[in-house]
Amino acid sequence: MKKFCIILIFVFGGSLIMVSNLYAQGVFVGIIKFKDKTIKLNPQKVVKWVEKTMSNTGKKKLSKVDVENIVVEFELFENPKFNKHLRFKDGDVSYWYEQHIRYGVDEEELRFEFAARKTVLEAADDQEIIIPSQGDLSHLAQQIMADLLRLKQDLKEGGERSDTHVIKAVPGKTNGQKSQPFDVASRFSASGWMGDGESGTKYVQLIKACKINPYSTPYCIKITYTPGPKKWAGIYWQNKPNNWGDFRGEDFSRAGYKKLTFWARGENGGEVVEFKAGGINAPGKNHRDSFEVSSGKVVLERTWEQYTLNLESEDLSCVIGGFCWVASRAANPDGLTFYLDDIYYDF
DSSP states (O other): OOOOEEEOOOOOOOOOOHHHHHTTOOOOOOEEEETTTEEEOOOOOOOOOOOTTTOOOOOOSSSHHHHHHHHHHHHTOOOSOOOOGOOOHHHHHHHHHHHHHHHHOOOHHHHHHHHHHHHHHHHHHHTTTOOOHHHHHHHHHHHHHHHHHHHHHHTTTTTTOOOOOOOOOOOOOOOOSSOOEHHHHHHHHHEEEEGGGGGGGGGGGEEEOEEEEEESSSSSEEEEEOOTTSSEEEEEEESSOSSSSSSOOOOOOOTOOOOOEEEESSSSSSEEEEEEEEEOOOOTTTTOOOOOEEEEEEOOOOSSSEEEETTTOOOOOOOOOEEEEEETTOOOTOOOEEEEEEEEEOO
């Protein structure tokens, strides 16, 4: 069975210069699947933009001009050849300045967002691939965010250790060894944006590398939902990007998983969220999830709490939607911000 959304392989050794040389020699491989296209990332350009994430101003509170200067640094005002409609405008600067002021998105998180977007845009331009909307660009950027973070950490350490990072789907297996817990957040794609989330980041913001009080250091997932016209939103972590049943799910039936566990907390406490696994069953599609479990509506605490979805009697032969959250305006009239960490299929 194949699952192939992103494969990023990093091999390091020697020094920062040596790391750059290794990338230049093509040791790095980066591929994103987008609809019927394959976007291949340029290793030298990936390193260039990740290195720029290290150039923080040191300011805890940025001005709008500061945000604009960071946009300039990542060359997002420049016209992409094939994606001119995705060029940053003044309104985009205002949007990210609001994310910084209102939602606490710090400078490092802004730089990572811009680095991921620029990496995807350059690769798409090089291959003459058109990305239809800012929402599509945001989803593609989120897919490579965790790998850029790992690359940054290795660059910080000077490339002195040899390491290989590979994202692939071999359910419950690691290099042919015995079954292991399955890390949903790193091995499935947070691409199933629903409800108001279908408008991209206008109403829903997903930060995969949030440093604010993670349960497991150094990062957790931060989600903010501001209710829009559909009055509800959610995101599925899917086995293939935007897979609503066009492709078969992963077969976990022999992995022995008995539960899905995760940690969650609210920004203020009192946030109401439903968590699910499975349940994708779109009309007219060839495939669907073979199971569905739900936590029901959960009232979050301000402190980290672990939650468990029981899988013991479930048919896990086709897992498309590995994990999902759903929230509504009815339960959260003013919207909500909450955090997730350590989402695992476990024994």
